[in-house]
Amino acid sequence: MTQAGAAGATPTLEMVAARAGVSRATVSRVVNGSPKVTPEIVEAVQAAIAELNYVPNRAARSLASRRTHAIALVVPESTARVFNDPFFATLVQGVALALSDTEYTLSMLMESERSVDKTRRYLLGGNVDGALVVSHHTGDHSYAHVSRSLPVVFGGRPLDPAEQVTHTVDVDNVHGAELATRHLIDRGCRRIATIAGPQDMPPGVDRLAGWRRALQEEGLADDLVEFGDFSPTTGAAAMRRLLDRGEPIDGLFAANDQMAIGAYSAIREAGLSIPDDIAVVGFDDDNYGATAVPPLTTVHQPSLEMGSTMARTLVQLIEGEDVEPATMLDTELVLRASA
Amino acid sequence: MTQAGAAGATPTLEMVAARAGVSRATVSRVVNGSPKVTPEIVEAVQAAIAELNYVPNRAARSLASRRTHAIALVVPESTARVFNDPFFATLVQGVALALSDTEYTLSMLMESERSVDKTRRYLLGGNVDGALVVSHHTGDHSYAHVSRSLPVVFGGRPLDPAEQVTHTVDVDNVHGAELATRHLIDRGCRRIATIAGPQDMPPGVDRLAGWRRALQEEGLADDLVEFGDFSPTTGAAAMRRLLDRGEPIDGLFAANDQMAIGAYSAIREAGLSIPDDIAVVGFDDDNYGATAVPPLTTVHQPSLEMGSTMARTLVQLIEGEDVEPATMLDTELVLRASA
DNA sequence: TTGTAAGCGTTATCAT
DNA sequence: ATGATAACGCTTACAA
Numbered sequence: 001m002t003q004a005g006a007a008g009a010t011p012t013l014e015m016v017a018a019r020a021g022v023s024r025a026t027v028s029r030v031v032n033g034s035p036k037v038t039p040e041i042v043e044a045v046q047a048a049i050a051e052l053n054y055v056p057n058r059a060a061r062s063l064a065s066r067r068t069h070a071i072a073l074v075v076p077e078s079t080a081r082v083f084n085d086p087f088f089a090t091l092v093q094g095v096a097l098a099l100s101d102t103e104y105t106l107s108m109l110m111e112s113e114r115s116v117d118k119t120r121r122y123l124l125g126g127n128v129d130g131a132l133v134v135s136h137h138t139g140d141h142s143y144a145h146v147s148r149s150l151p152v153v154f155g156g157r158p159l160d161p162a163e164q165v166t167h168t169v170d171v172d173n174v175h176g177a178e179l180a181t182r183h184l185i186d187r188g189c190r191r192i193a194t195i196a197g198p199q200d201m202p203p204g205v206d207r208l209a210g211w212r213r214a215l216q217e218e219g220l221a222d223d224l225v226e227f228g229d230f231s232p233t234t235g236a237a238a239m240r241r242l243l244d245r246g247e248p249i250d251g252l253f254a255a256n257d258q259m260a261i262g263a264y265s266a267i268r269e270a271g272l273s274i275p276d277d278i279a280v281v282g283f284d285d286d287n288y289g290a291t292a293v294p295p296l297t298t299v300h301q302p303s304l305e306m307g308s309t310m311a312r313t314l315v316q317l318i319e320g321e322d323v324e325p326a327t328m329l330d331t332e333l334v335l336r337a338s339a
Numbered sequence: 340m341t342q343a344g345a346a347g348a349t350p351t352l353e354m355v356a357a358r359a360g361v362s363r364a365t366v367s368r369v370v371n372g373s374p375k376v377t378p379e380i381v382e383a384v385q386a387a388i389a390e391l392n393y394v395p396n397r398a399a400r401s402l403a404s405r406r407t408h409a410i411a412l413v414v415p416e417s418t419a420r421v422f423n424d425p426f427f428a429t430l431v432q433g434v435a436l437a438l439s440d441t442e443y444t445l446s447m448l449m450e451s452e453r454s455v456d457k458t459r460r461y462l463l464g465g466n467v468d469g470a471l472v473v474s475h476h477t478g479d480h481s482y483a484h485v486s487r488s489l490p491v492v493f494g495g496r497p498l499d500p501a502e503q504v505t506h507t508v509d510v511d512n513v514h515g516a517e518l519a520t521r522h523l524i525d526r527g528c529r530r531i532a533t534i535a536g537p538q539d540m541p542p543g544v545d546r547l548a549g550w551r552r553a554l555q556e557e558g559l560a561d562d563l564v565e566f567g568d569f570s571p572t573t574g575a576a577a578m579r580r581l582l583d584r585g586e587p588i589d590g591l592f593a594a595n596d597q598m599a600i601g602a603y604s605a606i607r608e609a610g611l612s613i614p615d616d617i618a619v620v621g622f623d624d625d626n627y628g629a630t631a632v633p634p635l636t637t638v639h640q641p642s643l644e645m646g647s648t649m650a651r652t653l654v655q656l657i658e659g660e661d662v663e664p665a666t667m668l669d670t671e672l673v674l675r676a677s678a
Numbered sequence: 679t680t681g682t683a684a685g686c687g688t689t690a691t692c693a694t
Numbered sequence: 695a696t697g698a699t700a701a702c703g704c705t706t707a708c709a710a
Contacts, residue, residue, distance in 0.1 A: 010465060012703060023681045028705060036679060055464030059401035060703030063686045068398065070446070075435070086626075089428030096414070096449040105466075106447045107409075110435040125394030126349055127444075232630075261630055287425075288630050291571075291600055351687055362697045367689060375695060399687030402702045 011052040020048035031056055070105045071314055072123060072131040074143065086286045087303050091134060091155065094307020102315055104129075116142075123150055130314045151317040153310045157202050157326075167317060169310045169327045173203050173283075176299040176331035177210025180253050180281040183297070183333055185218055189251030189279055193224035195238040195263060197255040204230075207255040207283060224249060228259045232288075235262025243270050249278055251339070257282035257289035257298055260338075264292060279339035294337035302329045350391040359387035370395055409444045410653055411462060411470040413482065425625045426642050430473060430494065433646020441654055443468075455481075462489055469653045490656040492649045496541050496665075506656060508649045508666045512542050512622075515638040515670030516549025519592050519620040522636070522672055524557055528590030528618055532563035534577040534602060536594040543569075546594040546622060563588060567598045571627070574601025582609050588617055590678070596621040596628035596637055599677075603631060618678035633676035641668045 013031070017024045022041060029037050030045040037045075048054075062068045073095055075088070092108075099106055107128060109119050123131050123146050130151035133143045146152055147166050154168045184192050194211045197204030208225070215222040226241045228234035235254060242249060243266065252267075254260035260282030267278055274280055274294055282289050282298040289296030309327055316323045352370070356363045361380060368376050369384040376384075387393070401407045412434055414427070431447075438445055446467060448458050462470050462485055469490035472482045485491055486505050493507045523531050533550045536543030547564070554561040565580045567573035574593060581588060582605065591606075593599035599621035606617055613619055613633055621628050621637040628635030648666055655662045 014703075024704080025681060025683095025706080026679090029680090032705085038679065041680085055460050057402070057703050058464065058466045059398045059407065060686090061705075062398035063396070063402050063688085064703075064705040066686070066705095086425070086428070089425070089431075092428075092431070092447070093449070096447050100449050108431070108435050108445045108447060110432070110439050121394050125397065127397045287626050291627050291631060293632050353687075363688080364690085364697060364699095365695085368696090371689085377695065380695085396687050399702090400689075402704085403687080403689035405689095405702075 090303035091307035094304040098308035098311035173206035174210040181214035184251035192251035232262035235259025239263035239266035429642035430646035433643040437647035437650035512545035520553035523590035531590035571601035574598025578602035578605035
């Protein structure tokens with residue numbers, strides 16, 4: 001190792017230039033992979049970089065280029081409260097996974113009660129090149145206006161279809177619910193109930209619509225509906241109300257796995273068995289359903305794919321490429337023992 | 340709104356200075372809360388800031404101050420693969436939560452096969468003021484050397500106690516396992532088995548040690564040990580081996596909930612009931628155990644607290660405050676129906 | 679193809 | 695208490 005290589009302080013581009021005997025501009029070109037640099041020089045510069053263990057300073061680079069190479073992931077308060085939301089955890093992993101192939105860095109912004117404006121300022125303050133906004137079950141698009149000054153990709157569609165949001169990645173909830181319901185029909189169920197989610201959340205609305213559509217196409221009754229808020233307890237309560245109607249029920253589609261698990265207990269309380277008396281299908285494919293007894297047949301929610309698709313879309317947007325304004329992700333049925 | 344207020348471009352500190360009729364230095368002082376600025380001027384500057392909707396540029400600030408106000412959260416590859424690891428998801432939330440009270444920003448770095456060096460360079464390249472390194476079940480401290488050039492806080496202790504890592508936040512696994520085992524003893528169990536985790540991971544070692552200690556203190560046999568790798572399937576296999584020994588077993592401590600759930604099925608297969616024939620206690624308090632039938636009695640793993648403690652510790656370290664080199668987090672028993 | 683030099687928006691060191 | 699004026703480390707016209 002030579003003299004300069006032993007330097008303790010963080011090496012700068014200037015030091016690399018001196019060592020390689022070229023100008024800073026040339027070093028910069030090499031670092032940024034400019035095509036018009038003589039191979040010999042490229043080699044010399046790279047050698048100097050390696051010897052000095054040079055790493056570009058991100059702040060300086062951002063300041064000069066006006067690009068941060070960072071993107072923000074905004075987690076709404078409601079999600080932040082649900083510490084065990086597997087959907088979100090998986091989505092984050094998908095984002096991180098997609099980003100690990102790029103130069104971009106992920107900044108997680110968790111919204112707390114008083115930070116909504118802080119977040120907005122952060123996004124608008126040139127701290128990131130773009131933002132990802134997730135809103136799981138809710139249709140909250142309070143960041144819609146931010147997308148006018150910054151590339152933004154939303155996860156999930158807005159509640160009001162009229163509110164056009166530039167870029168979204170969503171799961172085909174209607175189709176997924178149809179898949180689930182059709183499976184119940186195919187296995188012979190004729191009195192199929194549903195425990196629907198809140199109707200002020202797009203997935204709640206869409207999954208109910210899918211259930212209804214499958215039933216109507218077969219000419220079956222679609223009046224066995226009760227609502228829950230996606231939690232296990234409301235699922236159990238809804239199931240009890242369904243059972244209390246006194247009408248026969250041989251199949252159930254719950255708008256998510258947690259409510260399906262809640263329904264399990266209500267069904268058992270009534271002395272009925274799953275799937276013999278009532279076949280059950282959920283939605284989300286989370287661990288609640290996978291580890292339940294019997295294991296829950298459900299619709300897979302492509303959380304990981306959603307995260308990586310959102311990230312990829314945002315990066316393309318930032319780099320100025322053309323991207324579809326809305327991507328719809330497919331769901332698939334996961335067959336287990338409950339139906 | 341006045342003329343200047345309508346400016347479309349991102350306002351700079353210089354524009355604020357011009358509008359307030361002061362120098363840039365003064366604006367900078369106000370922004371940074373310097374105590375020696377005349378109240379009147381502070382007010383004038385703040386008014387200008389509000390009118391222009393000024394937000395400081397992070398890159399410029401970092402470049403000049405040599406501080407980034409960002410910290411990295413490094414997720415090792417093994418964790419990145421386990422997409423449904425609730426421990427990690429909750430920990431991240433804890434980190435984000437603690438950070439939301441500060442000026443710091445979180446950058447998530449997911450390690451993929453080929454990125455270990457990329458990550459190291461990132462950390463050393465002045466991109467962050469400090470780093471958080473998590474290694475859940477593993478004792479991997481390959482980033483130990485990084486802590487010589489950057490404040491680093493590790494989650495979990497190193498496998499080899501000799502390898503002194505500067506700052507760590509850990510869960511008291513030994514004590515938690517003792518708590519679990521003692522509970523089984525208290526409810527009358529005398530032939531208590533354990534499904535231990537891998538012995539090349541600190542939690543695997545510590546939880547086995549805790550089980551053993553509780554047993555020895557009561558003079559009970561500690562030979563009913565089988566090992567698993569923390570997954571449900573290996574838990575089931577281990578339980579089968581335990582049962583195949585032909586010796587009586589009336590209690591089981593599984594080193595984590597997932598293996599406990601695996602053991603559930605093996606116990607049922609053998610025609611035994613939980614908790615009447617065999618009482619079961621797990622460790623982690625994740626959703627696998629909470630939604631199982633019967634609900635699993637387990638030891639709560641303070642993931643959220645671990646995340647926020649790590650974050651707080653790192654921030655203190657960065658700000659030059661004195662902090663304890665090692666923090667040990669308490670666990671507590673969560674009583675449910677399985678024991 | 680390579681070098682020169684002017685910023686990028688702050689902070690920080692001096693004077694005043 | 696306030697204001698000039700250098701940095702901070704890099705990118706990027708523009709020149710050569």
